Amino acid sequence: MTEIRLRDVSRWYGNVVAVNGVTMTIGPGVTGLLGPNGAGKSTLIHMMGGFLSPSSGTVELDDEPIWQNPRVYTRLGLVPERESAYDFLTGRQFILAMAKLHRLAEPGRAADRAIAQVEMEQAADRAIGTYSKGMKQRIKMASALVHDPAVLLLDEPFNGMDPRQRLQLMDLIRRMAAEGRTILFSSHILEEVERLAGHIEVIVAGRHAASGDFREIRRLMTDRPHRFRVRSGDDRALAAAIIADGSATAVELTPDGLAVQAADFGRFTWLLPRLARDAGVRLWEVVPADESLESVFSYLVAR
Incomplete structure (x- = not known):
């Protein structure tokens, strides 16, 4: 069972505390990360993804530290909120490059599989710069899936998607969760979290405010x-x-x-x-x- 564990994690920038003493465990299934803008959600996801070091505390994937540990990237996939693709590349070129960076044995086949998972086959040979916001989100999702990771970290993955694209991605996330993957996604749209997440983690002002099924929390x-x-x-x-x-x-x-x-x-x-x-x-x-x-x-x- 693949888990991400945070133990008393804090992150500060000078005198500004972005995350303060957070302890939580993210296990298999879909977990929704909730919080107001500026609560520290993206900072937490970046620490879980190994792009930021915790100022104090530990962030581990199955008892291995994530920070400065390249081995964990075979098991981790990340969809950041910000754009993270070169506009002059086609979608297929971008995903193929990601497959080669992961040193996959059959990068072409892996790229085709990931593109099909997000239903981007028809636009795969167009330049990413011509994509809509929703299409860019889907090609970022393909880049996170290309190496078939056990853990997915999704920062506002539904941004810019039309209703059909949103439903397709929700179905994909549900299928992957049913396979036993560990999926964490942040969203500012409560309906998305309510429809997808079996578990929620709530961050308010950098602190861990609540954890569990939201109906149980309500009671x-x-x-x-x-x-x-x-x-x-x-x-x-x-x-x-x-x-x-x-x-x-x-x-x-x-x-x-x-x-x-x-x-x-x-x-x-x-x-x-x-x-x-x-x-x-x-x-x-x-x-x-x-x-x-x-x-x-x-x-x-x-x-």
Whole structure:
């Protein structure tokens, strides 16, 4: 199992601290790296990719230090946020050059495979300078895949992509995760992270703010009431039963059902079916209304 481990990692530039005492482990599957602009996400990815040294702490790939260790690059692939290709080269020439830099036994075949993975065959013989932003993102992705790495570090990989390109890349990332690869990607679009990542790491002001499944994190936020949308066979009767029980802090009757606010997630979800049964009301739908990544992220950033 391939893992990247950061232990008490900090990075500073003069008097400016970009990353401060971060400890985390990135394992197989898709991990989303979240944080406001300037939080330190790119700095972290560059340290994981071996392009920056930590000012203190350690960054390791399977117990090997990443900084100044060329051996790890056989297992690492990086898609940086900034443009990283020569515009005068064709896409195929660029990927072939990357395959040769990795000293692959069959560089041409490896280049063709990587280009096909990102569905860039039709544009492969055009100069990169003629590509759209989304196409440049895909050819950068091909350069990271050409040596078939076990670990992928993707810094804002969906920037500039149209909806079709975004869906294609999401499908590719899901397939690679299903193969057991370790994939970390940063994004400022919460929907992308919510759809892709089974695990999130949140960075706020250079510090590690949270780690885990965002739904689990939401349920641990005990100082913030939970909201539910409830539909039933008799919303008025159910609302009366909830109010009489005192298990909710607020109940509102809306055209879409009941909007319920409860302080204790576990107790309310256990109690609601029993209240409905005792009131003779059939439950049709119970949906957490604020268990989104946006809700968690807004809470953590505002703390």
